[in-house]
Amino acid sequence: MWRRVTSLSPVISTSKPASLDQAASGFKIWRSSFSTETPTLVKDGTTSFKERNPFITFVLGGPGSGKGTQCQKIVETFGFKHLSAGELLRREIDSNSEHWSQMLNTIKEGRIVPSEVTVRLIQQEMESSDSNKFLIDGFPRTEENRIAFEQLIGLEPNVVLFFDCPEEEMVKRVLNRNQGRVDDNIDTVKKRLKVFEILNLPVIDYYSKRGKLRKINAVGTEDEIFEKVRPIFSACDSVKLKRYLKTSRHLRPWKILPILYVSQSISVCQ
Ligand SMILES: Nc1ncnc2c1ncn2[C@@H]1O[C@H](COP(=O)(O)OP(=O)(O)OP(=O)(O)O)[C@@H](O)[C@H]1O
Ligand SMILES: O=c1ccn([C@@H]2O[C@H](COP(=O)(O)O)[C@@H](O)[C@H]2O)c(=O)[nH]1
Numbered sequence: 158m159w160r161r162v163t164s165l166s167p168v169i170s171t172s173k174p175a176s177l178d179q180a181a182s183g184f185k186i187w188r189s190s191f192s193t194e195t196p197t198l199v200k201d202g203t204t205s206f207k208e209r210n211p212f213i214t215f216v217l218g219g220p221g222s223g224k225g226t227q228c229q230k231i232v233e234t235f236g237f238k239h240l241s242a243g244e245l246l247r248r249e250i251d252s253n254s255e256h257w258s259q260m261l262n263t264i265k266e267g268r269i270v271p272s273e274v275t276v277r278l279i280q281q282e283m284e285s286s287d288s289n290k291f292l293i294d295g296f297p298r299t300e301e302n303r304i305a306f307e308q309l310i311g312l313e314p315n316v317v318l319f320f321d322c323p324e325e326e327m328v329k330r331v332l333n334r335n336q337g338r339v340d341d342n343i344d345t346v347k348k349r350l351k352v353f354e355i356l357n358l359p360v361i362d363y364y365s366k367r368g369k370l371r372k373i374n375a376v377g378t379e380d381e382i383f384e385k386v387r388p389i390f391s392a393c394d395s396v397k398l399k400r401y402l403k404t405s406r407h408l409r410p411w412k413i414l415p416i417l418y419v420s421q422s423i424s425v426c427q
């Protein structure tokens with residue numbers, strides 16, 4: 158399939174241990190050297206992944222804000238491919254991949270796995286998928302993650318969802334989740350909330366300034382929240398359809414008009 162022409166920096170160097178940087182809050186963050194070199198991807202086939210012009214949605218929000226739950230509903234209704242970054246990392250740990258114990262410790266501590274690791278996992282999933290519409294859940298967690306994605310994949314998200322939920326509610330949901338996750342305990346949740354505030358909010362702010370953020374009040378039932386999500390994707394569908402209308406010679410307006418009418422302004426999502 159794909160051949161990488163320039164290699165990335167080692168995923169997690171064993172000779173050069175990942176360092177623990179001190180964040181502004183005094184919170185320790187696992188960092189590894191991140192290559193800023195833009196790799197060139199060459200496909201031994203016809204079109205590159207970038208040329209597929211995929212529709213990319215980042216799904217952000219604090220721990221337990223309901224990202225995974227809403228992603229499932231989006232998949233059922235709009236047929237996206239759901240990629241949960243946390244799930245991909247947990248899968249790596251379960252398969253005893255090379256750095257599984259470092260990843261496990263990082264997750265237990267609520268810290269962030271180096272960008273190369275996560276971006277590479279996401280990239281593999283996207284490139285091997287038949288779908289061209291992706292929900293990337295729980296990523297990017299940091300500005301470094303965001304830049305790594307842009308540089309390595311060469312694409313930016315079309316839309317960024319942010320599930321805005323009060324801390325008290327997030328803690329309650331995580332502690333009631335009951336899925337056996339090593340980070341679903343009060344100590345780790347407190348750390349994750351801190352990491353969210355310090356490292357993830359700047360990413361959210363970045364996309365807000367670029368007009369890509371769709372902020373959703375995540376309080377309410379799962380269905381109530383999905384009713385705020387739905388118009389965003391109806392609108393996205395309409396944008397794609399409008400693009401299609403411009404380019405397609407085989408117009409069947411009576412087939413697409415009803416969908417266009419359903420589309421609503423994204424500003425009603427709050
Ligand atoms: N609107 C809601 N009201 C009450 N409980 C909810 C709601 N949405 C999700 N939950 C429950 O809260 C828990 C956390 O939800 P979910 O796993 O979707 O959150 P998440 O944002 O993906 O969290 P994490 O970042 O930790 O993976 C789950 O047990 C889920 O069933
Ligand atoms: O991009 C990412 C995503 C996740 N992590 C680590 O995994 C846990 C769990 O993630 P969820 O999205 O809540 O399932 C998270 O707290 C991080 O420790 C990561 O490092 N990078």
Ligand SMILES: [Mg+2]
Nearest residue numbers: 224225241243
């Ligand atoms: Mg989740």
